[in-house]
Amino acid sequence: MARAHLDDISTFVAVVDAGSFVAGGRSVGLTRSAAGKALVRLEARMSTRLLNRTTRAISLTDDGRIFYEHCTQVLAALEDAEAAVGARSSKPRGILRITVPDSFGRLYVLPLLHTYLMQWPELEAEVSFTDRAVDIVEEGFDLAVRIQASSAKTYLDAGLISRVVARHRGVLCASPAYLQRRGEPSSADELSSHECVMFKTRTQSHEWRLRRPGESWVKVVGRSRLRVDSGEALLDATIAGLGVAYLPGFLADKAISVGELKELLPAYQTEFAQILAVYPSKRHLPAKVRYLIDYMVEQWKTD
Numbered sequence: 368m369a370r371a372h373l374d375d376i377s378t379f380v381a382v383v384d385a386g387s388f389v390a391g392g393r394s395v396g397l398t399r400s401a402a403g404k405a406l407v408r409l410e411a412r413m414s415t416r417l418l419n420r421t422t423r424a425i426s427l428t429d430d431g432r433i434f435y436e437h438c439t440q441v442l443a444a445l446e447d448a449e450a451a452v453g454a455r456s457s458k459p460r461g462i463l464r465i466t467v468p469d470s471f472g473r474l475y476v477l478p479l480l481h482t483y484l485m486q487w488p489e490l491e492a493e494v495s496f497t498d499r500a501v502d503i504v505e506e507g508f509d510l511a512v513r514i515q516a517s518s519a520k521t522y523l524d525a526g527l528i529s530r531v532v533a534r535h536r537g538v539l540c541a542s543p544a545y546l547q548r549r550g551e552p553s554s555a556d557e558l559s560s561h562e563c564v565m566f567k568t569r570t571q572s573h574e575w576r577l578r579r580p581g582e583s584w585v586k587v588v589g590r591s592r593l594r595v596d597s598g599e600a601l602l603d604a605t606i607a608g609l610g611v612a613y614l615p616g617f618l619a620d621k622a623i624s625v626g627e628l629k630e631l632l633p634a635y636q637t638e639f640a641q642i643l644a645v646y647p648s649k650r651h652l653p654a655k656v657r658y659l660i661d662y663m664v665e666q667w668k669t670d
Contacts, residue, residue: 372412376438378405379417383427383435388420459655460489466501467494467512470598470618471642476512479666483659490655498597499568503527504647509656511645512663514598514615516574516638529643530660533667537637538619539577540628544608552611552631555587562610563589568596575613577635584638587613615640642667 374395382391382402392402410417417431427435467476473496480492495501495508503511504526513529516537541551545562552558555577563575575587593609595601598618605612606627622628644660646652 372409375405375409377442378402379409380435380438380442382406382418382425383431387425457654458489459487459653459658461491461653461655463490463492463510463655463659464508465492465494465510465512465659466503466506466508467496468514468598469496469498470602471514471615472496472512474617475667479663483662487655487658503645509646509653510659513643513645514640515643516576516640526648527645528648529645530664531641532644532660532663533642534639535616535642536639538614538616538623539575539611539631539635539637540605540614540619540623541611541631542606542608542628543626545610546629548608551629555585555632555635558587558589558611561589562593563587563591564601564604564610564612565591565594566596566598566601567594576638577632579635613637 378391378395378397378401381394382388385391385394388399388402388406392399395402397405406418413430413434415430416428417434419426419428465476465480472494476494480494484490484492500513501508501511503509512532541561549561552561558575575589576584577587578584589611591610593604595604598615601612602614602618602622604610605614606622611631619628619630623630642663644663646656646660
């Protein structure tokens with residue numbers, strides 16, 4: 368599209384929006400006469416009348432109305448393109464409001480945020496540590512970090528999108544004291560007779576799934592007398608001997624390495640816990656959010 372033609376289109380839209388050649392021309396830096404000539408060029412180019420004009424008023428013809436609607440879309444798309452490119456070169460600044468799972472947030476997000484804030488001195492952060500599913504739009508958050516099983520479907524409210532930024536393996540485990548008291552299961556079927564400590568909130572619950580290599584996934588149904596809504600509480604309860612738990616590796620690995628927990632059924636495969644970045648579906652994602660999501664992927668990348 369020739370630049371001159373695009374300028375004429377901008378003038379046409381400005382005249383229609385302003386309701387006169389004088390005001391419309393002034394808004395784009397043209398005289399009334401120049402604005403009128405721009406319209407004449409457009410009408411000649413398209414071989415149709417776009418505006419009905421009298422000495423007192425202007426009005427759109429049927430063809431003019433159709434053309435105006437398309438022109439406004441074209442100009443809006445151009446503005447969006449400029450804004451998108453400009454946003455990519457902008458620096459993270461302002462206040463970043465983020466909600467993160469309690470344990471994962473303290474172990475992984477907080478150290479990452481420390482270096483992120485050092486890198487961008489014009490940025491501030493407000494962080495909520497909670498395992499409940501926060502309504503990020505209603506509560507005004509820019510970003511949420513959530514954890515879900517890799518097989519689970521991601522159900523998001525309208526206007527939200529998600530991106531997987533990391534994965535952690537699931538670990539089936541129990542404390543030595545519990546195993547001494549109840550015995551160690553040798554198959555997934557035997558878990559049905561064990562006490563299972565489960566993660567559950569008002570809106571989320573974690574289904575246990577295991578499989579032997581090359582076989583199908585099986586759902587584990589165990590007896591659960593204790594259900595908690597905190598990852599840290601789930602870890603503490605398991606270490607205390609209250610039952611078998613299915614924990615993400617970032618919680619269980621250290622306790623296993625020091626002997627506080629023992630991994631069970633190592634011959635079985637477990638699901639990965641996906642770490643999701645969830646954010647409002649805005650046409651132009653703020654640099655402070657986009658850069659952080661990219662930084663999470665870079666720092667937490669897994670094979």
